[in-house]
Amino acid sequence: MKLDMIDPELRRSVARIPRLPLRQKWGRRLVRALTVRRRTGGPVEGVDVGILGEDRGLRVYTPVGGGSGAALLWVHGGGYLIGDVAQDDAFCAVTACELGAVVVSTNYRLAPEHPFPAALDDVLAAWHRLLASAEDLGIDRERVAAGGSSAGAGLAACLVQRLHDDGGTQPVAQWLFSPMLDDRTAARRELDPVRHRVWDNAANRTGWGAYLGAEPGGPRAPDHAVAARRADLSGLPPAWIGVGDIDLFTDECRTYAERLRDAGVDCTFDLVPGAPHGFEAWAPDTHVSHGLLERARTWLGARLVGTTSQVRGGEVA
Template sequence: MTPTANPFHPDLQRAARFLPNVTANRPLLAVVRLLTRFLPASRVPQDVDVAVEDVRVPGPAGAPLVRVRTYRPRKAQGPIPALLWIHGGGYIIGQPEQDDALCLDFARALGILVVSVDYRLAPENPFPAPLEDCYAALRWLFDQAGALGVLPERIAIGGASAGGGLTAALAQFAHDRKEVRPAFQLLVYPMLDDRTTTRTDIDGTRLRAWNQGSNVFGWRSYLGREPGSAEVPAHAVPARREDLSGLPPAWMGVGTCDLFHDEDIAYARRLEAAGVPCDVTVVSGAFHGFDVITRDAGVAREFRGVYTAALRRALFPAPGDAEHAKAG
């Protein structure tokens, strides 16, 4: 019998072999949250090029203040663009600290202000709490643009995994509320569609870091109901929205060995069909979160370079790009 070809990118094969196939559940969730409290990364980083600060901003009506972590280039002069960044974690774990390295890179490489949101987590705080927290942070960024030295017409939103799902939902939410309009949405292997949990044709041997069992637990925790049901609340599941017209231009990136590959490509195609520009990058043989898990691998550095360049084009458009930037 001919052995099955290794599905993973050469730079990722070693990591793929040793990554455990663990399914998220309540006991594991408690352990992971406990461990993250004692990580050295929980401290505010000291960087010679970027000033980092934790700030409490007004939350949704009747809800607690929202903590955001800001990353400002120390040499920034005049109003600068900004990025509201939303961390991943399946809607159930995570904090801004986990993306310190990435947010520092964004601020340093692009000369922008980065604001990372510490939104409330499910299952204790199901939808709409996490999304409302992200929207409150976005409103604060727009409302305080002058004081923060930010160009309000050049504020992007972005996130990875569940943070990418919240980014897509936030773009829809902001569009419908008509109070603020982000200039761009950066969707890094986003968690967009609860209906993926009902699929029975997925090859689990090709998945790493986030499997179907974890996906069921994450969506069930976030929605407060069984995922894949006939109806969900508006804005809870980005891929369920029928009309995608009028949303900000987007960039989408995902690997072929990612559980979210199919739902992400489908959403990108629907954005384009609705007249929303959406650049797509697909990395052959890449599993979920590969750019974080194997941060120094060549393919991971290249992927981060691609989406950093997409963010640069969106926030620092050339004169000829003006028409492209006016999606919707």
């Protein structure tokens, strides 16, 4: 993919992003070690950062004064292969501050050492830990959303499906940034020559294959493993899906948004021109990222305060 296809504001940053050696064990170990040590940004005024109980894999961002009673369970990205709560420190702290909501960011076991359902089981456990700690955190169990980025957004989408099937307290919204929703994309070999920036189809095939423990794109996938494989999307919570128009995941995100709407689920699809995968994370200080994050937080804030009638699903481009 040529640089002239990318928004001018993002070109310099994307040109510096290296190709990650994720197919090799040593490469994954190296990237994981570097990610754990990485904290994005400094402290955010007005937000206290701690852990939930004694679990360092559950990081809690609390607005000073306790917030509004709303909360968000956040799931980091990394293609199911890498990633850590540390990488989203600044994002989670700013989100907590701007929305007046408690944000709980969770780690999960990574593939290929821990294939499905390990990651989803961990995210489900984090959801229940958050709800069980509602009184201590000062939150309303009926005002909790689930969200994430990339593979984390795919896990969040699968989480809401599983919670729907299990019953009990449901998320009030699903908040999905460049979600990794469909393993069948990885099986489309015609996408390989495109060389999508940041996350291409070769990496996608590695991630899905490691997570599923099988070649992606097969005739069937386990229940709750691949969000886009679910036949019936009715009854799921309102969704916001944001993605760049030159992201590998653009088509699967658009299709999922359309299927949600067809199933009667309120869904906003925010398509950003000239934006590669995860741009808001690696170029957060650009105007294009600020615009996406402002729209996303406005949408989520409306759901968390119970004013969903003020914001209806649509498409932003």
